Amino acid sequence: MAENPAYPVGLRLTGRKVVVLGGGQVAQRRLPALIAAGADILLVSPEATPSVEAMADAGEITWHKRPYAEGDLADAWYALIASGDTEANTRASAEAERHRVWCVRSDDADAATAWTPATGHSEGVTVAVLTTEARGRDPRHTAAIRDAVVEGLRDGTLVAPHHRTRTPGVALVGGGPGDPDLITVRGRRLLAEADVVIADRLGPRDLLAELPPHVEVIDAAKIPYGRFMAQEAINNALIEHAKQGKSVVRLKGGDPYVFGRGMEELNALAEAGIPCTVVPGISSSISVPGAAGIPVTHRGVAHEFTVVSGHVAPDDERSLVDWASLAKLTGTLVILMGVDKIGKIAETLVAHGKPADTPVALVQEGTTAAQRRVDATLATVGETVRAQQVKPPAVIVIGAVVGVGPQTSA
Structure with a gap:
């Protein structure tokens, strides 16, 4: 030949x-x-x-x-x-x-x-890598080249400019718990293709530094509210930029639909006739405990876990949580946004029958370089948070699973 x-x-x-x-x-x-x-x-x-x-x-x-x-x-x-x-x-x-x-x-x-050829696929593109001659063919090297190209296209590190007009719209992207490596492949690709990024402070901030210079990055916390509530102002910003024909990414921490107000933004975009894509993210309710060595379920220990927002105290009339029922559950209780209310939450759970010696773990800045874990019990968690100066964001885990894995209390 x-x-x-x-x-x-x-x-x-x-x-x-x-x-x-x-x-x-x-x-x-x-x-x-x-x-x-x-x-x-x-x-x-x-x-x-x-x-x-x-x-x-x-x-x-x-x-x-x-x-x-x-x-x-x-x-x-x-x-x-x-x-x-x-x-x-x-x-x-x-x-x-x-x-x-x-x-x-x-x-x-x-x-x-x-x-x-060694083939791979990414968003309607087939990548095929072929060695140039039969003699000396190395299939593993060919496959490695394919994998590198496909991974680069998927995670946005290899960006091929679109020369055809893109359909403007908004993507609600769940960025995961904070570690930039934990955003989904699709989320990272959409982020790399965005014209405008409106970001939460709990999103994977390190990814913003990788964006091209022309991308406008807007801190959602600094959007001027004026006569609008904060969420309404964010909705209006999404709509305004999308109507200018731009590709907009709303980068959120965790998952858009887990205490992320994603549906509120989706509904506002729908009413304005703006197309919207929702990209799920890894929820901190599962990933952060896991990063700290805590499984939210474990055979013979917990057969269920419940995720609760702790931003409203149990005695607040706005609370929608049935704390009395939660106290009777034998599984794992995961509380988000509850650092400043955990003392009152613990008292309420104990008052409704939860044992005072139930283990509690607080994982601050989970999955990031600043992560730390603080352990306590329902009886001591209020004082422990004050003494250890635990600050948001932190995920709180209550239940026997806290003691299943290695403990690394700060």
Whole structure:
């Protein structure tokens, strides 16, 4: 074979016959992409892995349970030869050559007329990486290049400018508990593509420094309120920038719908006719305890966990929480935004029957470099918060799970 590079091309296989010879691990890896391409797939193999057999049972492929026979590649557009029978592979490859069928061989790349690239996908883009020659091919290196490109596109570290007009709108992005690595892939990509970012102080602030210079970053806490309430002013800012044809990201801490007022913003955008995408985030109610070594559930210890907002004291008439019922639960209680009210909350829980020696952990600045954990009980937590000078943001965990893992009290 001449030492010429392979010519890259994308095959459109919808409704076209593709023959796969062999039902082992190679076929198991390659068949899903062929199915997704809409190919009319004929599998020829005496045996198949359970996963390949399931594809046949589901009607995604046609399976002829026998060895290869001359004529199997008739009318085929593409062939994947991946059986363990070298002699059959050679005969099938020769048939493919006679019928001018592009043919991939898993056992002998030099004898193939086509090579399968390492592929990955990101938001409607297929990344395919192909080595330039058969001799000295290193599939692991090729796959590593593919992974690096796909990961860069997904997390926004590799930004390809859009040259077509983008649809303006707003994305409500949950940024996670604070560590910039804990934002979702989709959230990071949308952040990288934004024209305007309106950020909460609890969002992953380190990501803002990575934004291009042209991106306008607005601190939600510093939006002038005037005659508007804070939330109404934020809603108006989202609408105003989106109506200017900009791509706007509302970057929130945790998840937009877990005490994040995401639905209020979504409703305001809908009333203004602004398209909106909601990107869920990792909630601090689960991630922050986990980062401090506390599972919110554990076999034989807690079969449920309840997340409660503690921004309103139990004796406040605005409170919507049934603290008496919570005191009777045997599972884990996670309280957000409750540092300054935890003393009163603890007293209320004990008054309704929760044991005073129930363990409590407060995790301040969870998942960040400033994270610290302070342990107490319901009887002592009020004084402990004052003595240890625990400040928001902190997630409070109440229940036996506090003592399950290693304790690192400050």
